[in-house]
Amino acid sequence: MGELHRVYDQVPPPSPEVLAEGRARLITLARDGGRRSRRPQRYRGLLAVGLAGTVAAAGAVVVAAQGSDDGPREIRTVSAHEVLTRAAAVARLEPELRPRPDQYLYIRSVVAWGPGKVAPDKPKGQQTRERWVSVDGSKPGLRRAPCPRQRAKVCDTPIPIEDKSAPVPRPGSHLWLVREMPGLLKHWKPQLTAPAPTGTPAPGRPLGSWNWYAAGDLIGDYLPPRLRAQIFEFLADVPRVKVDQHATDALGRPGIGLSQDSDGGRLELVFDRSTYRFLGSRYLDLTPRPVGGDPTDEPESGAGEVKTTVLQVKAVDRLPTRR
Template sequence: MRSDLSILEELGASLAPAEDQPPADVRHRVMTGMRHPVGRPRLLSRLGGVHLAWKIGAPTVAAAAVAAVLVAGQPGGRPTPAPPVPGAGTRAGAGAAPKTPPGAEQVLLLAAQHAAATPTMSARPNQFLFIDSVEVESRIDVKGRTTVSGPLRTRTWLSVDGTHDGLVTQEAGSGKAPTRTHLDGCKNGRQAETIDRPETTPKVACTPEPAYRPGRVPTDADDLLAYVYSVAAAEPEWVSAGAGKDRMPTGFVRLSDDQRAFSEIAEMLYKNHLPAVQQAAFLAASRIPGVQLRHNATDAAGRVGVAVTRTEAGARQELVFNPTTYQYLGHNIIAAEFDLAGAKVVRSPNIGKGSAEFWPGPRPKPGAVIYKSALLRIAIVDKAGQRPG
């Protein structure tokens, strides 16, 4: 049976024209990285615009041995804002639930009010945003079999001003030593090209991405909405419509800009906990067509909440909230029916500055977990690796 290495090489050849082949050193990094994949692809592959060694950007193809997840839905009007929600802070609090269950957009407005009532933590530029979370993720082995890893206790240290080196550790339990992934800061406009090998890869131009200070991410809802749609237009994503017996993709579908904008907000909510950013993100999400409400959603820590969702191309993305306080709990990606009716399927997508991901095997059954992340605590600390008291 062929290895994932040969499959990935064939995939790259089929997606990128011969005259647009990546340099030999880049191809080597991608192939070598596939042998030793690093955890947290969904977070790390987008931190500060840098990549994992096995996930490269334009004009080449980003191919990962994990599932791509997509979302979309139906438009709807904006409801009248509800009264302020009691309770604030970085942990789930108590409060009175509305007598009438709110809809998806109303939940997002309530979540925005909760974020607005959350005190901003004092943070110096050289400090770090500490994020304590639990993750569950689907992985695919060399034979195309899907397994779910986790729950993984994940602790992340992100630079407050985006210029200092951060860190991610993951603990899988069973007495195993935690894995550690270095996050290279954007210093003097330069940053390591790959985050898992900062000492051996070239430095590339970068813009600092502050984790807890105003930066590229706007704090105004209208501006933030425009920002995520600009990302969707500039960095399109494609997902494989299926795989053949040889485990090669049979075609690709481009995600809608609405879905990309929603998924960009989901990514943003993990990395940036500045209350003004989170408030703007929830308000912006309420204006994206297609959000729906799902009750009794469970995050990676087992907490039950209400979820604002969008579904497209075989996956449902969920933003999970405390059903009483509407504090944001985490992000789920759940497998769904892949309906190709009306979809434009292409054999070789025009990647440009975007990326393409695929399942090198059977797609998961509807309802299966693709990815979950539950936020347990956030805090400001002095050093990467330091835990709050």
């Protein structure tokens, strides 16, 4: 017992993300009626949740090692509805941020691009970016990323207030979404069985026309767990969603991709194959374009394929010192 106590003191407790993944595995097992594969398994994913210091590695092994000892791992066919329904259950278990109106949301993400399309010789690339956005939209924000001309340096770009005349919380801000999202989902629901209108939203109803891209943008940063779950449940009823069981996110992690094509592009939402946790998005440009120069300084512009994965979100009191 003394040895166990010493081990307990030396091993840190599991993170909220690890606990969420463990609960997700329990939910998956329960919804499958407790069925287990008849094939031998070297590892027990649920047991790994109790090993705080090695949970992340053990979880990855479970995904890669399931199946027979000498055969390839089987991927069970799943529908978009099933993936999104389970993703909603997982989202509700995530820890919730409760930022104050005067704070900023700090969002650190990784963006990967390539192969080139507009510029065929453009190499694949990847970079980490940071953003600070006002919780209620009352203050300008900041974007930090490698400089366009000198990638070794970091450049700061102000994020301006789009409409200073709009009341606070301003449209598009975190607090505005928390207030308006349930009504927006209700407003969008009838559009799932009818073509969504094009053009500008009706007065007083920002984001009035639903589309796959709007939902992808909403879940790409941060929403409270209950609202993210509601969006996943809304998307679960969207017809004609393509499923790619060999998708990867910006970090190269394997996942299940759900996508729709619209306006010459494809937006794919990527979920973990094992836990159904949202990993990130992938945009693929399907529009034929003339061969020529890149019209912008953004490194991924014209690449034809861009993947984005959020690495960290937290609430902070102030903007960093400008560089």
